[in-house]
Amino acid sequence: MKAPDPREEKPSARDKASYTGPSNVHNLLARLDKVKRTGPCTWQGCCPAHNDRGPSLSIAEKDDGRILVHCFAGCGVHSVLAAVGMDISDLFPERAIPHRVGPERRPFPAADVLRAVGFEAMVVAAASVAMLAGQPFTEVDRERLILAVSRIQAAMTAAGVTHHG
Numbered sequence: 001m002k003a004p005d006p007r008e009e010k011p012s013a014r015d016k017a018s019y020t021g022p023s024n025v026h027n028l029l030a031r032l033d034k035v036k037r038t039g040p041c042t043w044q045g046c047c048p049a050h051n052d053r054g055p056s057l058s059i060a061e062k063d064d065g066r067i068l069v070h071c072f073a074g075c076g077v078h079s080v081l082a083a084v085g086m087d088i089s090d091l092f093p094e095r096a097i098p099h100r101v102g103p104e105r106r107p108f109p110a111a112d113v114l115r116a117v118g119f120e121a122m123v124v125a126a127a128s129v130a131m132l133a134g135q136p137f138t139e140v141d142r143e144r145l146i147l148a149v150s151r152i153q154a155a156m157t158a159a160g161v162t163h164h165g
């Protein structure tokens with residue numbers, strides 16, 4: 001009899017970034033005949049747009065995900081793709097579309113954050129005054145104080161200030 005393994009946590013394959021699906025190049029290759037890999041990112045196969053006996057279609061996937069298709073018999077890219085029910089846009093995956101680089105900057109509502117931080121600072125100040133006056137410090141007070149500190153830290157994070165305690 002096998003005891004249940006307490007460490008059943010397995011790294012999920014779904015954790016892998018935001019990959020949306022199989023590469024379009026494989027989608028295309030699956031629709032071609034006599035596909036043969038000719039390099040790390042290059043293949044050849046029969047051209048679907050003309051009566052191809054030998055593989056005269058070359059396919060290459062570029063670093064940025066774009067797919068290049070070339071028929072040595074002279075078929076146009078459009079007719080090659082149309083023959084397999086694909087579109088020119090299928091050669092350009094989402095990730096190949098150029099977009100702004102750099103971290104996204106969210107608008108920082110400085111006044112709101114300062115107001116909130118000011119209020120939390122008052123909470124902390126009131127707590128320390130009470131403490132110095134020898135007033136009983138309850139669990140609720142303690143929780144509120146921790147909340148105040150975490151809110152101040154959250155505000156600092158929102159402002160892009162790193163905090164080294």
Ligand SMILES: [Zn+2]
Nearest residue numbers: 047050071075
């Ligand atoms: Zn062709």
